[in-house]
Amino acid sequence: MSRSAWVDASGGVAGDMLLAALLDAGASLEAVRAAVEEVIPGEVRIVPEQVTRAGLRALRVRVLSAADDHPHRAWPGLRALLTGAGLPGQVRDRVLSVFTRLAEAEARVHGVPIEEVHFHEVGSWDSIADVVGVCSALHDLAVTDLAAGPVALGSGRVSTAHGLLPVPVPAVAELAAGRRVLAGGEGELATPTGMALLTALARERPRLPPMRLERTGVGAGSRDTPGRPNTVRVFLGGPAEEAEALVLETNVDDLDPRAWPDVLASLLREGALDAWLVPILMKKGRPAHTLCVLAPPARAEALRAEVFRSTSTLGIRERRVGRTVLDRGWTDADVLGTRLPIKIGHRGGVIVQATPEYGHAARLAAAGGLPLRAVLAAAAAAAHAAGLLPGAPVPRLAPDPPA
Numbered sequence: 001m002s003r004s005a006w007v008d009a010s011g012g013v014a015g016d017m018l019l020a021a022l023l024d025a026g027a028s029l030e031a032v033r034a035a036v037e038e039v040i041p042g043e044v045r046i047v048p049e050q051v052t053r054a055g056l057r058a059l060r061v062r063v064l065s066a067a068d069d070h071p072h073r074a075w076p077g078l079r080a081l082l083t084g085a086g087l088p089g090q091v092r093d094r095v096l097s098v099f100t101r102l103a104e105a106e107a108r109v110h111g112v113p114i115e116e117v118h119f120h121e122v123g124s125w126d127s128i129a130d131v132v133g134v135c136s137a138l139h140d141l142a143v144t145d146l147a148a149g150p151v152a153l154g155s156g157r158v159s160t161a162h163g164l165l166p167v168p169v170p171a172v173a174e175l176a177a178g179r180r181v182l183a184g185g186e187g188e189l190a191t192p193t194g195m196a197l198l199t200a201l202a203r204e205r206p207r208l209p210p211m212r213l214e215r216t217g218v219g220a221g222s223r224d225t226p227g228r229p230n231t232v233r234v235f236l237g238g239p240a241e242e243a244e245a246l247v248l249e250t251n252v253d254d255l256d257p258r259a260w261p262d263v264l265a266s267l268l269r270e271g272a273l274d275a276w277l278v279p280i281l282m283k284k285g286r287p288a289h290t291l292c293v294l295a296p297p298a299r300a301e302a303l304r305a306e307v308f309r310s311t312s313t314l315g316i317r318e319r320r321v322g323r324t325v326l327d328r329g330w331t332d333a334d335v336l337g338t339r340l341p342i343k344i345g346h347r348g349g350v351i352v353q354a355t356p357e358y359g360h361a362a363r364l365a366a367a368g369g370l371p372l373r374a375v376l377a378a379a380a381a382a383a384h385a386a387g388l389l390p391g392a393p394v395p396r397l398a399p400d401p402p403a
């Protein structure tokens, strides 16, 4: 059974806070401890404890390092450690996608190649335990659709291995690009690890999405700030009662066949998620079509009206359907000397689909006097060369294709 989860980060987010919230929402502490032991055996102890923050109950998680841990870990070495650990595939891929985002942010912030990135605090055993713990907790809870609301980043200054840094610190500012953020209060409310977890694993949903709420987990930060709960909340649930979508259907045997392309185009303009025709044989062996329309609930009435307006039908049947859709974003690749937008479909932090859209490929084909199939083949090769392969960690993506 797969679940959805929505993260309320309006009070900030750090790795230990998110781990605590997932444990508080029911994730197995044993499963989390076992996963961390797989990666860094004997290095840490994960200790949960009930606390209050601004007078409200919450779970705090402390990750106690056995030995003095003075991190200065190079990204390639950490990547090898994580890649070689005996974690379930989905957990390992999610952990790698989080640390890849952290390494990319560090590389950009410090102006160094990613292979030369050295983590400081983020490379410590407790940060590794936070990330591995969160990814194994999501796996244990069977969360396949993780979303997060706006993130409170904080304000002021914070003392770090890099020195006294302005809040949001450079790595957080880099990681947060493209996401809804706010200051939200004094101090460092969102840390690089917390921001990397959210931006690598959670899509953005500004408000709590419809769901059948099972439990709410409340994860505490180390400080107790009177009047402002220093917590992260995770709302864990299953699909909401209302349908994710409706399928409208009608059989039509007396519409001029030349009209159908305009019917489908008008339904898509009216907000249909998809519209298609199925050829059928009706009574008396008459050739006909079933018109099918995938309608978001909010557009159902407008689409019913459009079916009646643009076809000869006298009735529409409909059914509610669930949907599982990939998260999407855009990157690009060098195809025949041009940066061609590539649409990425991803789920659980890993790539599932990577392909150009027809319009972009067709324009490149026309400009180069090439057959479309040549551009599509070159785009597939370029995506492959760029590592945009099914199962690979999701790279940094833009929400829309470049203009």
Ligand SMILES: O=C([S-])c1cc(C(=O)S)c[n+]([C@@H]2O[C@H](COP(=O)(O)O)[C@@H](O)[C@H]2O)c1
Pocket (backbone or CB within 6 Å): 014, 015, 106, 109, 118, 119, 120, 121, 122, 123, 127, 158, 159, 160, 161, 162, 165, 169, 170, 171, 172, 188, 191, 192, 193, 194
């Ligand atoms: O460890 C690294 S690479 C690091 C980079 C930065 C930059 O902004 S650059 C900042 N920090 C600070 O370390 C602590 C711990 O961060 P966690 O993500 O491990 O909680 C925090 O104050 C960061 O601002 C670390």
Ligand code: NI
Pocket (backbone or CB within 6 Å): 106, 109, 110, 162, 171
């Ligand atoms: Ni740094």
